[in-house]
Amino acid sequence: MNALGDAVALAAAGLRIELRTRAAVAAAVTLGGAVLFLMALAIGPDPARLGALAPSVVWIALAFAAVGISDRLDALDRVDDPFAGLWLAAQDRRALYLGKLLALGTLLVGIQGVLWALAAGAVCVLAQALVGTTAHRALLLPVVVLPLLLPTLLTASGASEALLIGRPADALGPLGLLAVQAALYLGLGLLVYEAAAAPE
Amino acid sequence: MSVPLAPLAPPPTRNSVALQAVGVTKLYGHTIALWRVELTATSGELVAVHGPNASGKSTFLRIIAGLTAPTTGRVVWAGVAGAPAPRIALVGHASHLYGGLTPIENVALTARLARRDQRVGLELLERLGVARVSASLCRDLSAGTLRRVALARALAADPDVVLLDEPFASLDAAASVATAEMLEHLHATGRLVFYAGHDEARTRGLATRVIELDRGRIVADRRPGPSGVGAVASV
Numbered sequence: 001m002n003a004l005g006d007a008v009a010l011a012a013a014g015l016r017i018e019l020r021t022r023a024a025v026a027a028a029v030t031l032g033g034a035v036l037f038l039m040a041l042a043i044g045p046d047p048a049r050l051g052a053l054a055p056s057v058v059w060i061a062l063a064f065a066a067v068g069i070s071d072r073l074d075a076l077d078r079v080d081d082p083f084a085g086l087w088l089a090a091q092d093r094r095a096l097y098l099g100k101l102l103a104l105g106t107l108l109v110g111i112q113g114v115l116w117a118l119a120a121g122a123v124c125v126l127a128q129a130l131v132g133t134t135a136h137r138a139l140l141l142p143v144v145v146l147p148l149l150l151p152t153l154l155t156a157s158g159a160s161e162a163l164l165i166g167r168p169a170d171a172l173g174p175l176g177l178l179a180v181q182a183a184l185y186l187g188l189g190l191l192v193y194e195a196a197a198a199p200e
Numbered sequence: 201m202s203v204p205l206a207p208l209a210p211p212p213t214r215n216s217v218a219l220q221a222v223g224v225t226k227l228y229g230h231t232i233a234l235w236r237v238e239l240t241a242t243s244g245e246l247v248a249v250h251g252p253n254a255s256g257k258s259t260f261l262r263i264i265a266g267l268t269a270p271t272t273g274r275v276v277w278a279g280v281a282g283a284p285a286p287r288i289a290l291v292g293h294a295s296h297l298y299g300g301l302t303p304i305e306n307v308a309l310t311a312r313l314a315r316r317d318q319r320v321g322l323e324l325l326e327r328l329g330v331a332r333v334s335a336s337l338c339r340d341l342s343a344g345t346l347r348r349v350a351l352a353r354a355l356a357a358d359p360d361v362v363l364l365d366e367p368f369a370s371l372d373a374a375a376s377v378a379t380a381e382m383l384e385h386l387h388a389t390g391r392l393v394f395y396a397g398h399d400e401a402r403t404r405g406l407a408t409r410v411i412e413l414d415r416g417r418i419v420a421d422r423r424p425g426p427s428g429v430g431a432v433a434s435v
Contacts, residue, residue, distance in 0.1 A: 002315065005312075006312060006313050009309060009312045009313070010309070010313075013298065013301060013305065013309050016300075016301065016305070017298060017300035017301060020300050020337075021300060076298060076300065079299060080294045080295045080296065080297055080298075080299060081292070081294040081295075081296050082295075082296050082297055082298045082306070084265075084267055084290065084292070084294070084296055085289075085290070085296030085297075085310060085353060085354065086309070086310065086313060087267070088265060088266075088267075088287075088288050088289060088290060088357070088359075089287075089289070089310045089313045089314045089356075089357040090313045090314075091313065091314060091315050095313065199266075199267040199268065
């Protein structure tokens with residue numbers, strides 16, 4: 001319970017900084033928008049084709065937006081290394097994972113839905129820890145995140161498609177699968193985050 | 201301005217600890233940062249780690265903190281049986297502060313994670329003479345002010361072990377005295393304190409023990425006698 005309280009305090013700090021700078025949301029809109037625009041251009045003007053591919057295209061754009069938000073939030077921990085101070089002070093280091101997940105999830109949920117936000121957030125925060133502070137982290141982050149998000153992406157796309165064609169009952173299966181994926185990623189993150197994020 | 205020091209409310213029982221560095225070596229590629237460092241230190245010591253640039257001071261402090269793994273050797277903490285692991289705080293070359301938060305927000309966050317009363321934040325900022333900037337964003341503060349806020353943030357966790365890398369860098373005379381007084385206070389309240397620096401004259405008389413590093417090796421380990429803040433004030 002204490003870890004959850006700590007996580008809320010950490011998330012509030014991250015969101016407060018984002019509210020003051022709006023850097024993460026700006027990065028997400030730019031990245032997601034660019035992907036959406038380029039994919040629409042690639043598909044062409046055929047409305048039937050666009051309609052069929054729309055759910056996948058939107059979710060790919062959202063995946064890139066999630067990576068963009070995740071990267072910007074993680075950057076906060078790398079300027080002047082506040083993470084080292086929190087790492088040493090934290091009584092329960094799972095709170096560091098949960099705090100980052102809550103901050104990222106809160107930003108994602110506004111545009112992408114609860115289950116996606118939880119699954120994508122859990123993967124992104126864990127990937128940040130795995131990638132660490134390597135010089136090529138900006139390149140590595142999407143390389144690590146996107147394959148991990150692929151099942152979630154396909155599931156979310158399936159749910160969207162069912163909703164778009166007016167068969168909400170068909171969306172229940174994918175949504176259930178999405179919930180399972182979110183729970184799995186969250187559990188995995190809580191288990192391995194401390195080892196993955198340990199400095200050097 | 202710093203405020204006169206009244207005793208901080210110490211916890212009822214401070215975690216008494218003993219540090220043992222056993223054959224600690226750190227290599228960065230072919231560069232030797234530390235070479236077979238052996239050291240023991242216990243709560244109540246105020247240890248100055250002196251040495252020229254690239255002598256291994258910062259690496260040694262980070263290894264003690266557990267933020268950098270030694271290439272070989274290890275750091276062992278001993279304490280009272282059954283006592284929790286020592287709480288360690290480090291102020292390195294980085295401030296370890298979020299630039300987009302205010303000093304009071306940064307300090308309160310650390311206090312919260314350490315399960316300490318968050319109201320201690322303002323008290324620490326006052327003691328270090330930086331309470332007047334407590335509502336400014338850290339990214340807007342001067343280097344000297346930031347050093348003191350960073351120290352306040354580290355102390356908000358009520359650490360048993362305090363590691364400070366060049367705590368007097370960028371400080372003017374008054375701020376140096378406030379910082380030296382805080383070091384004295386930390387020492388007097390039974391903590392194990394390490395601070396690294398090049399300028400021995402500036403802090404002469406403060407440390408109870410002086411370790412000199414040169415090219416990653418301990419070349420001297422001495423106990424200069426009674427400590428005192430006056431030495432800093434007179435520089």
